[in-house]
Amino acid sequence: MPKHDTPLLDELESGPWPSFVTDIKRQAESKPECWDILGQLELSFKDRITHWKHGGIVGVFGYGGGIVGRYSDVPKEFPGVAHFHTVRLNQPSSKFYSSEKLRDICNLWEKYGSGMTNMHGSTGDLVLLGTTTDNLEPLFYDLTHDLKQDLGGSGSNLRTPACCLGKARCEWSCYDTQAACHHLTMHYQDEIHRPAFPYKFKFKFSGCPNDCVASAARSDFSVIGNWKGDIRVDAEAVKGYVNGDFTANGGAHGADVKLDVQADVCDLCPTHCMKLSGDKLFIDNSNCNHCMHCINMMPRALRPGAEQGATISVGAKAPILDGAQIATMVWPFVNVTPDNDFEDLIDKIENIWDWWMEVGKNRERVGETIMRVGLPTFLKVMEVEPIPQHVKEPRSNPYVFWQSEEVEGGFERDVKEFRKRHAQ
Amino acid sequence: MGYDPENPMADRITDIGPPHFEQFFPEVVKKNYGKWLYHEITQPGVMMHKSETGDECWTVRVGAARLISIDLIREMCDIADAHCDGKLRFTTRNNVEFMVDDEAKVKPLMDDLAGRGNKFPIGGTGASASNCVHTQGWVHCHTPATDASGVVKAVMDELFEYFTSMKLPAKVKLALACCLNMCGAVHCSDIAILGVHRKPPMIDHDAISGLCELPLAIASCPLGAVKPAKATNSEGEEVKSVAVKHERCMFCGNCYTMCPAMPLADPDGDGIAILVGGKVSNARSNPTFSKMVIPFLPNTPPRWPETVDAVKNILETYAANANRYERIGEWAERIGWEKFFELTGIPFTMKCVDDYRLAYDTWRTTVSFKFTSHIK
Numbered sequence: 001m002p003k004h005d006t007p008l009l010d011e012l013e014s015g016p017w018p019s020f021v022t023d024i025k026r027q028a029e030s031k032p033e034c035w036d037i038l039g040q041l042e043l044s045f046k047d048r049i050t051h052w053k054h055g056g057i058v059g060v061f062g063y064g065g066g067i068v069g070r071y072s073d074v075p076k077e078f079p080g081v082a083h084f085h086t087v088r089l090n091q092p093s094s095k096f097y098s099s100e101k102l103r104d105i106c107n108l109w110e111k112y113g114s115g116m117t118n119m120h121g122s123t124g125d126l127v128l129l130g131t132t133t134d135n136l137e138p139l140f141y142d143l144t145h146d147l148k149q150d151l152g153g154s155g156s157n158l159r160t161p162a163c164c165l166g167k168a169r170c171e172w173s174c175y176d177t178q179a180a181c182h183h184l185t186m187h188y189q190d191e192i193h194r195p196a197f198p199y200k201f202k203f204k205f206s207g208c209p210n211d212c213v214a215s216a217a218r219s220d221f222s223v224i225g226n227w228k229g230d231i232r233v234d235a236e237a238v239k240g241y242v243n244g245d246f247t248a249n250g251g252a253h254g255a256d257v258k259l260d261v262q263a264d265v266c267d268l269c270p271t272h273c274m275k276l277s278g279d280k281l282f283i284d285n286s287n288c289n290h291c292m293h294c295i296n297m298m299p300r301a302l303r304p305g306a307e308q309g310a311t312i313s314v315g316a317k318a319p320i321l322d323g324a325q326i327a328t329m330v331w332p333f334v335n336v337t338p339d340n341d342f343e344d345l346i347d348k349i350e351n352i353w354d355w356w357m358e359v360g361k362n363r364e365r366v367g368e369t370i371m372r373v374g375l376p377t378f379l380k381v382m383e384v385e386p387i388p389q390h391v392k393e394p395r396s397n398p399y400v401f402w403q404s405e406e407v408e409g410g411f412e413r414d415v416k417e418f419r420k421r422h423a424q
Numbered sequence: 425m426g427y428d429p430e431n432p433m434a435d436r437i438t439d440i441g442p443p444h445f446e447q448f449f450p451e452v453v454k455k456n457y458g459k460w461l462y463h464e465i466t467q468p469g470v471m472m473h474k475s476e477t478g479d480e481c482w483t484v485r486v487g488a489a490r491l492i493s494i495d496l497i498r499e500m501c502d503i504a505d506a507h508c509d510g511k512l513r514f515t516t517r518n519n520v521e522f523m524v525d526d527e528a529k530v531k532p533l534m535d536d537l538a539g540r541g542n543k544f545p546i547g548g549t550g551a552s553a554s555n556c557v558h559t560q561g562w563v564h565c566h567t568p569a570t571d572a573s574g575v576v577k578a579v580m581d582e583l584f585e586y587f588t589s590m591k592l593p594a595k596v597k598l599a600l601a602c603c604l605n606m607c608g609a610v611h612c613s614d615i616a617i618l619g620v621h622r623k624p625p626m627i628d629h630d631a632i633s634g635l636c637e638l639p640l641a642i643a644s645c646p647l648g649a650v651k652p653a654k655a656t657n658s659e660g661e662e663v664k665s666v667a668v669k670h671e672r673c674m675f676c677g678n679c680y681t682m683c684p685a686m687p688l689a690d691p692d693g694d695g696i697a698i699l700v701g702g703k704v705s706n707a708r709s710n711p712t713f714s715k716m717v718i719p720f721l722p723n724t725p726p727r728w729p730e731t732v733d734a735v736k737n738i739l740e741t742y743a744a745n746a747n748r749y750e751r752i753g754e755w756a757e758r759i760g761w762e763k764f765f766e767l768t769g770i771p772f773t774m775k776c777v778d779d780y781r782l783a784y785d786t787w788r789t790t791v792s793f794k795f796t797s798h799i800k
Contacts, residue, residue: 008725008726009574009726011726011727012574012577012578012726012727014581015542015577015578015581015584016542016545016581016584017487017489017542017545017577017580017581017584017587018487018488018489018542018543018544018545019489019542019577020489020491020492020573020577021577023489023491023492023493023495023496024491024493026493026495026496027493027494027495027496030495034493037563041562041563041571041574044562044571045562045571045574045725045726046725047691048691048692048694048723048725049562049689049690049691049694050561050562050565050566050567050568050689051562052562052564052565052566053566053684054566054567054680054684054687055566055684061432061433061436062436062438063438070564070566084564086564089442090441090442091442092442092443092444092445092448093442093445094445094513095513095514095515095516096445096448096449096450096453096511096512096513097448097511097512097513097514098447098448098510098511099500099501099502099504099505099510099511099512100510101443101448102497102498102500102501102512103498103501105494105497106494106497106498106501109494110494115493115494115495116491116492116493116494117491117492117493117494117497118490118491118492118560119488119490119492119497119514119518119520120490120514120516120518121607122557122559122607122608122609124516129491129563129564130564137427137429137432138426138427138429141426141427142426142427144436144437144438144440145435145437148440148443149440149442149443150438150439150440150441150442162516164516165513167457167458167460168445168449168453168457169453169460169473169481169483169523170460170463170473171460171461171462171463171473173458176458178445182441182442182444182445185441185442186441189438189439189440189441190439193438193439209705209706209707210705210706210707211704211705211706211711212516213516214516214609214612214704215704216612216704216711217609217611217612217702217704217711218609247464247465249550249551249749250462250463250464250465250550251464251465251466251550252465252549252550252551252590252595253550253551253590253591253748254550254590254591255466255467257748264748264749268708268749269708270708270709290706291706291707291708292705292706292707293707293708293749296707297749299462299463299464300461300462303461318601318604318605318606318607318609318610318611319604319606319611319676320604320605320606320676320678321646321676321678322646322781323780323781323782324606324611324612324713326612326711326712326713362640362643363644
């Protein structure tokens with residue numbers, strides 16, 4: 001029996017999209033605190049404002065992240081959600097599960113929590129939504145002992161890394177995103193669980209420049225698969241596209257939409273480095289900028305080149321505070337391989353951390369620190385030689401910060417000597 | 425055994441990380457890891473990946489609310505057990521993917537999904553409207569300017585036919601963040617729904633000295649609007665507090681994040697802004713930010729009709745006018761934003777002209793433009 005009337009929420013039970021209201025009501029039959037979730041949410045719908053208090057520091061012993069404290073500001077009316085803390089579970093790379101594992105997690109959450117979850121949170125964690133302070137330690141015990149799983153990150157630490165599904169089910173992944181994500185997650189358990197940074201730091205791993213985990217938009221350290229050399233071409237399949245045997249764009253527009261290779265591929269290529277002659281496709285690979293458009297359009301005919309690695313960009317973030325930033329390209333081509341335990345990534349990450357932990361201000365993302373000190377300073381600290389690829393265009397103002405040692409004779413001059421030749 | 429509250433550190437296990445991903449792979453994925461050759465979307469929501477070995481992985485993608493119950497997850501497990509050898513995966517956009525190794529297994533799987541009411545809508549592939557990723561909103565967050573799950577349900581109900589078909593010019597990625605913190609990182613989405621505040625923070629002089637480090641609250645403001653000030657609490661005592669210069673406030677809420685005694689949420693002040701034209705893919709054009717085209721729509725639960733109409737209008741105007749393969753931002757760039765405003769009928773106001781940092785980058789510095797209806 002519903003504990004509260006929810007006339008506003010009830011209106012969200014109709015319509016073709018799955019209804020979270022119907023779902024919560026169903027769960028409330030066995031987890032009665034769910035009625036109070038609905039009750040408080042109905043009050044927010046009525047009042048048009050949140051009813052959750054600000055913050056609340058809770059956690060498990062020895063960890064500085066992974067649990068987000070949450071308390072109701074109307075606990076008397078909704079005692080079932082008076083404490084409603086979030087538990088972030090570190091998801092397996094690219095979110096494959098067995099039903100057995102998921103059922104174990106469900107049983108754990110039936111025992112200790114509200115029964116509601118987010119599959120998944122924006123950063124990537126499997127989010128368990130709503131438990132009490134008293135339940136945190138027992139939950140953590142069962143989680144680590146019985147489920148052999150661990151918490152993710154929250155606060156000023158390394159946030160739970162995330163990746164696209166990479167080589168598991170995609171033909172374009174230029175490195176093993178899942179192995180990289182898993183390895184670095186394991187390597188940096190301390191940094192994930194114990195905040196030691198000026199602010200949050202995120203890794204995200206995408207296998208190709210399509211960037212399906214929005215790595216360039218969301219991560220401080222963005223690893224996006226890329227290739228050198230020639231796009232691999234299956235000439236027979238090119239013929240097939242020219243002859244209309246295959247759908248355009250891997251069928252993304254339906255079975256009836258065929259490809260006009262000239263108009264849809266060559267003419268839309270941003271560098272115009274492709275030419276169709278009869279049923280043969282010629283690519284001037286030295287002018288290709290690896291945007292993926294042609295490969296997306298003709299997946300049976302074209303694949304990324306065989307020499308594969310990743311491009312690393314740094315400093316993406318959402319707008320708070322100085323405005324949003326898309327990650328800035330720093331290392332154009334890096335070897336990303338489990339053969340050396342991903343040491344090419346680890347070296348760069350730790351260089352960035354060493355510098356940022358020293359010069360970063362409280363609550364300053366690394367992208368903002370780079371903005372503050374300038375990209376040239378960051379490149380120098382990272383010992384990266386500047387290349388035209390680091391900029392969209394050269395600077396248009398003339399205000400170069402020359403250093404004394406770069407200028408003949410240095411900055412120290414004698415004004416008296418100057419006056420001997422130039423009267424005041 | 426089990427947790428002993430008298431001895432909480434006994435047998436403690438920490439820092440074991442997530443389980444290794446490989447154990448959760450379907451057999452066909454495990455066998456063909458790194459060997460995939462190409463893919464084909466055979467119908468909305470259904471993808472076939474072909475391996476060098478000749479194997480095929482058939483995936484059925486279904487949309488889900490991000491906020492889901494353990495009973496629903498168990499139902500997903502039942503489906504995976506019945507059709508997919510007990511394996512399934514979730515996408516970054518809150519979809520669920522069921523994979524089988526044979527085309528013949530696809531139809532029974534789809535029939536099963538379809539037989540469970542509206543719980544598992546099949547779609548979200550190719551030139552469709554994506555599942556709308558979102559944040560917590562009123563169901564769990566302390567700083568939201570709008571709800572998340574409710575708005576998304578209302579929007580997705582209305583855009584449902586675009587989720588289950590592939591008739592748009594290109595993919596359209598939808599996202600909602602319930603405040604400017606943008607936990608959902610909506611700043612590079614084709615259509616972004618963003619909760620915004622419009623009233624400066626109130627100051628709780630009774631609570632501020634107990635709850636906040638005043639220097640942190642002052643430093644939190646990117647525009648220097650928060651200043652130290654003496655104030656009188658409700659006991660009539662003079663207390664050290666802060667004052668806010670209202671004309672400098674840009675309603676980002678960062679002060680409230682740092683200082684719980686400075687709440688700014690408000691039923692009338694808060695609402696939704698719409699931003700469009702962002703993307704993260706590098707295909708054809710560079711990754712780019714979403715741009716604000718509607719600065720404010722009111723919070724109107726339970727179904728936010730103004731927001732739903734605005735999103736649908738943008739989507740359908742784009743669908744009717746863009747070239748195939750063109751994302752919303754690419755379309756707007758090609759035709760010019762003045763044309764975007766004219767075609768969508770969205771009023772252009774001063775609020776859409778940037779006056780924050782780096783604003784100059786967005787001002788027009790060419791005399792080539794189109795004479796749309798905006799020029800009287």
